[in-house]
Amino acid sequence: MSGLVLPVKTAETAETRVAQAKWAVLDCFTVVWQELTHLTRQPSTFAWQLGFPIMMVLMFVYVFGSAMDVTGQGAGEAYLEFAMPGLFAMTMAFGFTNTAYAVAYGKEKGFVDRFRSMPMAPSAVVTGRGVADLLHATVDLLLLLAIALVLGWRAGGSLAATLGAFGLLLWLRLSLIFVGIYLGFLVKNVEMAGNLFAVAFPLGFISSVFAPPDLMPGWLGAIAAWNPVSATAGASRELFVSPAVPSGYWIESHLVAAALLWPLAITLVFLPLAIRRYQRLRW
């Protein structure tokens, strides 16, 4: 019966912090490999998840956009330039539903349990998800960018400013990964995770994504202007040098700072919450 048991260290404390950190990084990569293999084996995932933003692009730019005066220079003027950064931001914002769904799915199907019963670093369940989703979001952005370029959209700023805008977009997505992980562990089942889209909807639409808050009724405009999605949308418009007329809201003259601080605040709240939720699985 002996000889089959792999050698184990004699005491839990014998593991150094360095060794533990190395395990954590390796395990994170393994989980990322798993997630990326999903995407390569099932590329249709992108079509499903990008179908919605692409439909929004086409509807708003070609159906509603012609009636919208976002620059003060007439209806339909420069609407593509206005809407594209908003759609980038909205896609990042809605991404948290994908994270939550994946987490809830892993929990419901016993995958999280199997991981937790293994000697892998417990943090890798969360960090692996985060890194994989960020890579996924990068591919999403590149695909949307390709579509935008085909439609005739161009970034008007310097290369550094353009990269900065994409950085801010991913920064928003990163902070919402923690929201997604928290909600994924919080919801009872996969169906409930699927319903999170109902929460995402107002978050995405009551914002400056498709229309300037100035055009909305006062109280709604204020909510839309202060929405974190608006901060990222507005900041990327600035960096892409899109023709948008700044409105009277104070925050709209501090968009880049807001796009940096909002996700930071979200992370500071939801990262500890997500970790706590994960640890509470043992209760």
Add this chain to the structure above:
Amino acid sequence: MRTSEHAVRTEGLQKQYGSTRALDGLDLAVPYGVVYGLLGPNGAGKTTAVRILATLLRPSGGRAEVAGLDVTRQPRLVRRRIGLLGQQTAVDDVLTARQNLVLFGRLYHLGRKTSRRRADELLAQFGLTGAAGKAPKTFSGGMRRRLDLAASLLLAPEVLFLDEPTTGLDPAGRREVWQAIRGLTAGGTTVLLTTHYLDEADKLCDRIVVIDHGRNLVEDTPDGLKRRIGSDRLEIVAAEPDDLPAIAELAGKVAGDHAEATVDEAGLSVSVAVADGVRALTEAAAELRSRSVMVADLGLRRPTLDEAFLHLTGAKPAGDKETPA
């Protein structure tokens, strides 16, 4: 290197969820090298016990050791010596069968080459070599469960926990999984499995502990347990509902003076425990014939888990839903 006489040992193990006591002083002592069954109805605390032993849940009280290691104080070390087959089949449906096993091998830090070698060995062991390149979503229930089992064996664990390994499988799938489980102890693994099927415990286990309400009731070998539970049961299914009282009276008479027959009016059936099955069967047939009572079915069968509980405890099992975990 054995640090303990027992593969699994618990003392007064407790788990409380709000006001519900899922475990209420469970004592287990599982020797090495056996298949040990945790038998009980839904809600008895089987899954809670396995989840605590597999370091997924913290107990509210008592002690639990796996391979001589304390599950609350040394969870990381425990995890290197166990495998878990949860109630849900936890395989990745998008990856191929082989990629699944390599993934878990990598998470055990077996290294790329060893992971692949182990994956191929296990695929062969569980008859999945031909399906290695396919995704489990195309598999039958039995195949998925066998892959799941292979994934829990990558490390050749000292102790393997199987939580209701065949629930939800069709008869063919159950047989496949049973066969896969039988070979495990030969490799030195101690198996602790939970089930609510008497026949499953009977077929697979060397020892069985019956638990209910989070406590152990009886611990015995399958044969010893069968002796305690009582003999076979004579079952008669009536052709007409009106005949049920007469059949019940007849069955009681055949079984002996103090035997009371159980009547299931919905199923039109009467059953009674009998000491000598074959004699009771022939007597019942003769009686029915002489009284010209028509019956739909007449036969002998093993007691159900409910009946076994009635016998062991004088009470129906808890029977409520399995505690959420």
